[in-house]
Amino acid sequence: SYSIDNQTIVNPLLTQMQASNIGQTIVDLSAFVNRYYTTTGGVNGSNWIKDKWTQLASGRSNVTVEQFTHTGFPQKSVILTIQGSDNASEVVVLGGHQDSINTAGTTETTRAPGADDDASGIASLTEAIRVMLASNYQPRRTIKFMAYAAEEVGLKGSGEIARKFKADGVNVVGVMQLDMTNYKGSAKDIYLYTDYTNAGQNTFVANLISTYQPSLTIGYDSCGYGCSDHASWHAQGYATSMPFETAMSESNPRIHGTGDTYANMGSQANHALKFGRLATSFAVELGSDGP
Ligand SMILES: N[C@H](Cc1ccc(I)cc1)C(=O)NO
Ligand SMILES: [Zn+2]
Numbered sequence: 240s241y242s243i244d245n246q247t248i249v250n251p252l253l254t255q256m257q258a259s260n261i262g263q264t265i266v267d268l269s270a271f272v273n274r275y276y277t278t279t280g281g282v283n284g285s286n287w288i289k290d291k292w293t294q295l296a297s298g299r300s301n302v303t304v305e306q307f308t309h310t311g312f313p314q315k316s317v318i319l320t321i322q323g324s325d326n327a328s329e330v331v332v333l334g335g336h337q338d339s340i341n342t343a344g345t346t347e348t349t350r351a352p353g354a355d356d357d358a359s360g361i362a363s364l365t366e367a368i369r370v371m372l373a374s375n376y377q378p379r380r381t382i383k384f385m386a387y388a389a390e391e392v393g394l395k396g397s398g399e400i401a402r403k404f405k406a407d408g409v410n411v412v413g414v415m416q417l418d419m420t421n422y423k424g425s426a427k428d429i430y431l432y433t434d435y436t437n438a439g440q441n442t443f444v445a446n447l448i449s450t451y452q453p454s455l456t457i458g459y460d461s462c463g464y465g466c467s468d469h470a471s472w473h474a475q476g477y478a479t480s481m482p483f484e485t486a487m488s489e490s491n492p493r494i495h496g497t498g499d500t501y502a503n504m505g506s507q508a509n510h511a512l513k514f515g516r517l518a519t520s521f522a523v524e525l526g527s528d529g530p
């Protein structure tokens with residue numbers, strides 16, 4: 240039973256969120272030559288996110304930032320945790336992937352900006368983190384933001400994390416994946432993917448959009464395969480949702496190459512702002528539920 244009853248907390252947060260902040264994060268992340276999971280750029284990109292999220296967390300005693308060391312490759316996932324108060328054993332997860340890929344090459348110097356795929360998702364999440372922490376929001380459940388390593392090469396980062404969470408018996412009550420949020424290629428604003436996700440949670444997400452961003456239009460589609468990190472959590476039996484930037488048939492043709500740049504998305508992040516706001520509403524509405 241998904242309640243939507245925290246308007247007095249959520250609405251002021253959404254008002255504070257700015258597309259310009261999201262755009263700057265996209266620019267900063269796509270400035271690394273690549274963020275491939277085995278290169279120096281991939282390691283540096285991970286450290287950039289860790290430092291950025293650590294800055295946002297400074298001054299908050301119940302907020303921690305850690306890097307998750309993976310088996311077999313050097314890029315580390317980044318996890319920011321806001322410890323819950325009286326319902327901390329129940330965990331809400333929001334994620335995106337930090338790695339980029341250029342299918343033409345995998346060297347230290349291969350250019351893979353990955354502005355849309357998936358700097359945009361990390362940037363949307365980062366703006367949600369910023370306003371939630373700046374407002375001193377204190378959830379009852381624990382909220383974890385994750386920047387997954389090595390998604391492009393088989394969901395390796397999220398797969399290892401999700402398997403560990405399951406093995407450790409962590410009660411993850413819901414997962415949201417943001418992979419590609421800034422390329423406005425379709426008529427509708429937000430497309431909820433129906434495969435490898437949870438139908439009941441998807442209805443909740445649709446209701447969040449209608450409640451908090453009523454001018455936005457919603458579409459539905461499916462990938463036909465495990466097309467992003469939500470599939471790792473779904474495989475472990477957790478409820479997931481993936482709000483995506485376009486319908487499948489109109490997805491960004493420039494991903495996985497040198498053309499996936501902020502400039503090629505109009506040098507603005509207005510589309511990504513919708514997803515950042517959705518992430519914030521998801522985190523606060525789910526995070527505010529008691530035992
Ligand atoms: N396969 C996904 C991208 C992707 C996901 C969904 C759709 I529709 C089109 C493209 C990927 O590359 N994730 O990093
Ligand atoms: Zn990709």
Ligand SMILES: [Zn+2]
Nearest residue numbers: 356357418419
């Ligand atoms: Zn992606």
